[in-house]
Amino acid sequence: TQLLEQSPQFLSIQEGENLTVYCNSSSVFSSLQWYRQEPGEGPVLLVTVVTGGEVKKLKRLTFQFGDARKDSSLHITAAQPGDTGLYLCALPGNQFYFGTGTSLTVIP
Amino acid sequence: DTGVSQNPRHKITKRGQNVTFRCDPISEHNRLYWYRQTLGQGPEFLTYFQNEAQLEKSRLLSDRFSAERPKGSFSTLEIQRTEQGDSAMYLCASSFEAPFIYGYTFGSGTRLTVV
Numbered sequence: 473t474q475l476l477e478q479s480p481q482f483l484s485i486q487e488g489e490n491l492t493v494y495c496n497s498s499s500v501f502s503s504l505q506w507y508r509q510e511p512g513e514g515p516v517l518l519v520t521v522v523t524g525g526e527v528k529k530l531k532r533l534t535f536q537f538g539d540a541r542k543d544s545s546l547h548i549t550a551a552q553p554g555d556t557g558l559y560l561c562a563l564p565g566n567q568f569y570f571g572t573g574t575s576l577t578v579i580p
Numbered sequence: 581d582t583g584v585s586q587n588p589r590h591k592i593t594k595r596g597q598n599v600t601f602r603c604d605p606i607s608e609h610n611r612l613y614w615y616r617q618t619l620g621q622g623p624e625f626l627t628y629f630q631n632e633a634q635l636e637k638s639r640l641l642s643d644r645f646s647a648e649r650p651k652g653s654f655s656t657l658e659i660q661r662t663e664q665g666d667s668a669m670y671l672c673a674s675s676f677e678a679p680f681i682y683g684y685t686f687g688s689g690t691r692l693t694v695v
Binding site: 476478502503505512513515516558562564568570571573 | 615
């Protein structure tokens with residue numbers, strides 16, 4: 473059983489389109505992180521969210537932590553080919569669980 | 581500091597051989613983590629150290645897997661009697677003691693292929 477389920481698993485869109493990926497769990501978390509991983513590299517931290525209902529923006533990326541702190545979403549506006557990668561949500565902690573991942577491909 | 585360094589980047593080995601990977605963390609970080617990742621999936625936690633102490637190793641995949649961090653600096657991950665199912669990317673990460681604030685810094689990984 474996965475602690476963090478992400479959807480969709482795969483997403484292929486045209487440059488300029490908007491998209492949203494989701495991270496869901498049945499458990500409540502004190503904080504959650506989002507990472508992006510490019511092929512052949514390790515994941516890179518994008519953001520940490522800690523407060524229920526919190527919204528954080530990072531240029532064209534908008535992250536939201538659910539009010540009940542059991543889910544999170546990542547919205548990308550006007551996607552670019554450089555956004556291509558594997559997007560991972562994660563629970564920071566001693567064992568640091570990652571979600572199942574969303575593989576995004578942005579086609580020029 | 582150049583970040584988390586992992587060596588080698590790629591390793592091809594024959595089934596049954598032993599392999600060892602090295603991770604050099606960011607020097608200020610006292611925590612070090614090992615993960616395994618298969619294609620298109622999220623990383624799977626294996627073990628972690630705080631300084632030289634291995635605080636969690638129950639998630640190591642079998643007794644063929646072992647990790648050390650003898651002086652609280654670099655770490656090694658050894659896989660004995662490799663099997664084809666061990667083929668994966670092995671990632672190392674380091675952090676301060678409050679990773680929920682500062683996050684984790686990952687290396688580029690070691691890609692293992694067992695033939």
